[in-house]
Amino acid sequence: MTIETAIDALRKTLGEKVSTSDAVRDHHGQNESYFAVTLPDAVVFPESTADVQEVVRICAAHACPIVPWGVGTSLEGHALATSGGISLDMSRMDKVLAVHAADMDAIVQPGVTREALNEDLRATGLFFPVDPGANATLGGMAATRASGTTAVRYGTMRENVMAMEVVLADGRAIRVGSRARKSSAGYDLCKLMIGSEGTLGIITELTVRLQGQPEAISAATCTFDSVSAAVEAVQLTIQMGIPMARIEFVDADCIRGFNAYAKTDMPEKPHLFMEFHGTEAGVAEQAERVGEVMSDMGGSAFEWATRAEDRNRLWHVRHNGYYAVKGLRPGCQAVTTDVCVPISRLAEAVEATRADIAASPIEGPILGHVGDGNYHAALLIAPGDAEELKIAKDLAHRMNQRALDMGGTVTGEHGVGLGKKRYMAEEHGDGWAVMGAIKRALDPQNILNPGKVVDLN
């Protein structure tokens, strides 16, 4: 009953689907953030639900931890095997199994990335809207309840995953949710599994909602002289009920990073990046109304990106924001934050964060999905510099505390992983103990991504 005996047993059953090579383990020990490199003992590449069930049964028999892996774009160390054991790489389960155009849904394996799905949908007039920037896998996105630039209009993974197949800690595969658009048939296990970060089950199939390609799309940017004017303009726009498809805040530091990264020449001022979806007339009406709000708040005239290639360039830059911003300090690591507050507190929260970072010795560009009240600072530190790490963590801590004081959350979309667990007791009170009770009931041996989300002791 050890990790070693588990790996021996896995090899016997799964053969070449199991790797203990240094290169493979090393790849699965990396993360996009500042967490220490942590190698799993082995990496397993399942090709079917039956493979996943086999892996879980063997690991359960040997009490070996299992940590699911998508493409490693997580920012909170979720996919690190911090208790050892195996990394379960879902990349070979990458088929789009069905597209139901009439029902506007698709069934996919967890290793399908959002870009691959949208590529597959190109001829159908449909698209999958959730867009975290990174080309993450849909399994990983569901596991962290991801969202991104379009959540303000289309919702997060919470709203866009209708059903899943999940392998439990004892190897049973269950189906949660259904292809019906709504149901009152018992506890919402689908929503419980979404955001559970691999700690309650391993996602082996997803049914996701699709949207019709809008008849008309237009995108624009608008600059402001101050952070607060930009954010207040967003608050007003949302309160007016204008159905923005995207409304993103990007501060002047970010723009500096974007310009360097993508060779653009945007003015180094706070920006809003916006997109409108609808009928031709509807988009024109939305844009006119938003233009009035922005102008009233001191915003510039809109810089339009009407051609598809201009829009794509705009969002490509935004999507690579994390890497662009890290480019401001070559070789740095980033401590990312991810708070989300009620809209009415947003300008105050962003302004306080801005001032706090400005008073510190490190850089921390701010950007965010402000239509949802969600924003990030990327706190740039030198790798291995303990003092800078402490400064960044203190800044992040104040930002998190501020969000909680305002009735918000310490993570709008990145998840808990390793980085946010210390806040769970404060954010949820006794609710965190209830999460622990559910974990214990579903995974009594604590083999599924142990140490993430909850502490079982």
Place this chain on the structure above:
Amino acid sequence: MTIETAIDALRKTLGEKVSTSDAVRDHHGQNESYFAVTLPDAVVFPESTADVQEVVRICAAHACPIVPWGVGTSLEGHALATSGGISLDMSRMDKVLAVHAADMDAIVQPGVTREALNEDLRATGLFFPVDPGANATLGGMAATRASGTTAVRYGTMRENVMAMEVVLADGRAIRVGSRARKSSAGYDLCKLMIGSEGTLGIITELTVRLQGQPEAISAATCTFDSVSAAVEAVQLTIQMGIPMARIEFVDADCIRGFNAYAKTDMPEKPHLFMEFHGTEAGVAEQAERVGEVMSDMGGSAFEWATRAEDRNRLWHVRHNGYYAVKGLRPGCQAVTTDVCVPISRLAEAVEATRADIAASPIEGPILGHVGDGNYHAALLIAPGDAEELKIAKDLAHRMNQRALDMGGTVTGEHGVGLGKKRYMAEEHGDGWAVMGAIKRALDPQNILNPGKVVDLN
């Protein structure tokens, strides 16, 4: 440790908030459906979260069942104390605690009804959109994951409850969810509690999302010569992505009931009742497009209800559909069904149901929230007639089986209660056992609404 000793202890602590009078117990033993009258041993009227905690602690100490009660509009016998014990009547907890207009949310006690909340919001320009017809309490609506006529546009209670306070089976009060619009902070306990029908905890406070009153509203009806033409027109409308606020199917039998109930003179043909929300221009554009679809499918010209009083009359009739339809057979009981299927299967499902009922000796008008794929038949039977009850249950059974075969659910919005539990194993497979494991973890004594949703044995 009996129900009797529990009631003695409750009386000592809560005094006049506890009633064992026949009249009060009788009122709380009734239901809107065909389930047998089942009196609780006592009724308790808590006035605060602290009262609810006290009740739960006492009942836990005496192993006494607790069955929450809103206003008794449930259709599946959820609120019947089938294992005895107390009915926990939440009607004294009926305060709107806060309205945050800038954040478009409100905090309410569970005994607030949806109409009372909307009355309270009248001056704010905001409204609470979820509309199951009956003037249910918000606590009850959350507990059954209710929806209704507007879910096609605004979502169900699942999408419209942001946070709750819930008293657990051991008396602890926890907060689930937050006022942030999204979060990835751990397991989604808020969504787990929504739809748990009082079996995992007792809702003592809710934070609900509000919507801005649309600038323009218009409503219309349209008649068809056949059920399938009407339903296919809905499928097309939804697939075109037109953001209908309401699109309701009502069959000819229902219209007959409506005409008698409300003294209207609608043609006795299959109808769609529709409502459009948006800007003036947006509503006009939507109506034009939908009109084209309806006309292509053989629908009549629209009968418009543009004035607010005409719209209110239209929706008043629809909202009283259940009672109007029961009026077709004076003194009858109704076995209601509540299936929801993927949109592409809707016309086929409704048509098969229609034919099945037509071939039976009882009446069963059909109506539904067809934009979601959800529809109901009200199977009208003579009270106490065992043969008719069997016929109705057999019809309902075939309808449920058909929905499951099509990838749908046996309950779109009414919940499991007593009536749908027999389908849970088939609908969820081993997932139903997982629900049982969660119930056991959170309520090991099985005192919270025992016998509903799951079976613990």
